[in-house]
Each structure stands twice: as structure tokens, then as C-alpha cells.
Amino acid sequence: MTSRPTPPMPEQQQEQVPGKTAPMSPQPDHGEHGYQGHERLHGKAAVITGADSGIGRAVAIAFAREGADVVIAYFNEHEDARETARWVEQAGRRAVLVAGDLAQREHAREIIDRAVDAFGRIDVLVNNAAHQMNHETVEEISDDEWDRTFDINIGAMFRLVKAALPHMKPGAAILNTTSVNADKPRPTLLPYATTKGAIQNFTGGLAQLLAERGIRANCVAPGPIWTPLIPATLPPENVKEFGKQTPMKRPGQPAELAPVYVMLASNEASYVSGATVAVTGGVPII
Secondary structure (H helix, E strand, O other): OOOOOOOOOOOOOOOOOOOOOOOOOOOOOOOOOOOOOOOOOOOOEEEEEOOOOHHHHHHHHHHHHOOOEEEEEEOOOHHHHHHHHHHHHHOOOOEEEEEOOOOOHHHHHHHHHHHHHHHOOOOEEEEOOOOOOOOOOOOOOOHHHHHHHHHHHHHHHHHHHHHHHHHOOOOOEEEEEOOHHHOOOOHHHHHHHHHHHHHHHHHHHHHHHHHHHOOEEEEEEEOOEOOOHHHHHOOHHHHHOOOOOOOOOOOEOHHHOHHHHHHHHOHHHOOOOOOEEEEOOOOOOO
């Protein structure tokens, strides 16, 4: 049995992409009142993209409670980002806010420069930001939409890794958020699902390239997770039944992802690289 929210969810839709936390019903659980740290990331410096809300906020809160300072990179959801920063600082760690569009190539360098200015190094890079839109036909996907999805979801990931590597030492970790869509692509999320497959492949190659440097690279593959991206990008009727298709018959909460990111970022995962860890409510990833 579980006390987590289960479908049917209240029908809801947001106009702004990637969406905001406050209008959501029920409110997502980011671990604000449940996650307890054990100094597993003591003294580390982390960069997390898409850290204003959803999975990114949950990871930021967990990292801070495990002893890490955090750069909170986000698009333009300033209120959500400030709330994430509040929780990081409440844990006694430093929070640095960096807003901007990851589709702009120079922004990746700006994020890394801010992190290095603040912390002097990067121990953990979490590439979590993503763009998705729902499309019923191939014809309605514009070239601009296709390009923007790739620029944010995989292009920025490459640029962030490339910019961060000179500031990463042996023992550092790169964590990339892929998706169950990498293995089971949802046709109405064609551009998004395609990038998620690319992320998994990118991470596997990256892990091999960086092994001699002592830097690990891994993926986390979420299933349906209750974040602002859902009411902002899916039709209300899909939001109502969101997560029902999983064996657990419900969406996951962001807080249920955070421990996996902590483990992969920690020294406890010193022999884990090139892996994809599924957090999918029972949906197998092969």
C-alpha cells in the first residue's frame, strides 16, 4: 500500500512551459519534509540544471542535506528557483541561482563559469533540464520545435559536460536524466523521446571516454513523475490518468528519484559508470 497520490488526478493545464509548481494539485513531494541526509556528499560542489522544480528541486534538496553546495540552473521560473534555494540554504549549504535558456549555446559556459567562480571546482554535474511537447502527428512538429528539443535536451548536455570537464577531478560524477521513453518511446512525444534515447547512448560513450580520468557518467531513467512539466505539456485528460499505466498504477514523486542521484553522485558508487538506473514504477527497461 502507498499514501502517494494515485489517478484520477484533478484535470489541470498550465499555459507556461515548463510550468510552475504552485498551481499543481496535488502538490509534488520534493522531499522537503521527508529526506534525511547522512553527509554522503560532504563538501562537494554540484551543478543541477532544471533545478527550480520537479526532479531537479528534489535532487538539490537531497544534495544539500547530504552536504553539497548547489548551483541551481533554470529557465525563467524565478519563484520556483528561489524556493529551491531556500531549502538548500535551510540545510546550511550555499545556493547559487543561474537563469537562462539552455538552447542558447553560450549559456552552458555561463552556468559553469558561475559554478567555478562560486565553488572553485565541480564535483557533480546533473544534466536534468528538458523540453517536451505533445504532438498527435508528425506533421504538426515544426522544425523549430524539433531543433529546440534537441538543443535543450542533448545539445546543452554536451556543451555543459565539455565546459565542466576542466574543473572536474578524479572522483567527480556526471548524472544525466534520460527517461523510460529511451526504451519505450511514446509516439506523441516523438522529439523528446528521441533525445532521451540519444542521452542514454551519449552517457554510455562518455563513461568509456572518461574512465581513465576517474570521472564517472551515469543515467537515471524516470518513468511518469509528477512535475510541472506534466500539466504544462499534456492535455488535461492525459494529466487526469497520468501514471495509471505503470504496474504501481500511479506517477512517481520527485522525492522518489533523489536517493538514486545521491547514490550515483557519492563515493559509494565508485565502480558504477555507464549505467542506466530505472525509476519507473515497475516498468522494465531492457
